[in-house]
Amino acid sequence: MPTPYFTLDAQLRFHDKWLKIDLQRVFSAEGLSEMWNEMVKDEEITFNGEESAHPEDCTDCFGTQKKDESNDKEKKEEEEVSTSVHHSIIETWDWGRQPDETELKDCLMVLVDDQQKLSAQMAKSTLSALRLRQRLVILERYLISLSHSMMEEKYKVRWKSPPSPPPPIVDNKRYALIH
CATH class of the missing domain: 1.20.5 (Single alpha-helices involved in coiled-coils or other helix-helix interfaces)
Incomplete structure (x- = not known):
């Protein structure tokens, strides 16, 4: 049974929420489940494989079911062809030349x-x-929020700092008289 492939789609509006989490909870089964379910609920995890994140959102479920069935048939046919090739090779060795x-x-x-x-x-x-991949995705999500927060702070510091004093005006007349 192939595992579903999922990707992280971090959304800006949830950055502050992820900065407030207790990161140690990702190492407990209950905390991992809660954080993962929160990401799925917030639609920050997108599935692109055998399973869908929201099967109830399917607009044409019968069409996708038929498509999945045809994909399954193609996979089975490929497996049958590869196994039949192996069997045919071995069978020719049984009755033919060694x-x-x-x-x-x-x-x-x-x-x-x-x-x-x-x-x-x-x-x-x-x-x-599966749990290891989930932990890594959650930690990646936290890291994205943290780096975004640090960039934001850097930007705020740059704009809030008082303007530098103007450079001193050099008196050209006085400078010319000295030399």
Whole structure:
């Protein structure tokens, strides 16, 4: 089952809110859930994968369902084609000539590659990996708010500072008389 891909869409109006949070709470399960749900509620997390953030907002759910079903069919067909290719190669070896060393290595590499892809996909879908990604996104959101606040303070300091005194006026006549 592929994990949903989500992106952070930090909005300016929530910067102050994120500066006031207790950042230590992101390391507890309850705090992580609350902060994540708050970001989803504020629509700062956008999903662009298998799942949608707001399925109730779907205007043409039947159309998207059909589209998802066709995507699923395409994925299944691709998997069937790749597995059938592997089976056909092995079947030809059973009844035909014995493969040489390079053919065996190629087949082994394909099998190892498939296994690595499957393992990586499963590792990404574990609960600990999902929570780690959520924590990182929340910390990124806090960092965005903090850097925006620092830039804002720098801007305010620059504009509130008293104007520098005008440079002293040099008396050219007096300077000319001395030399």
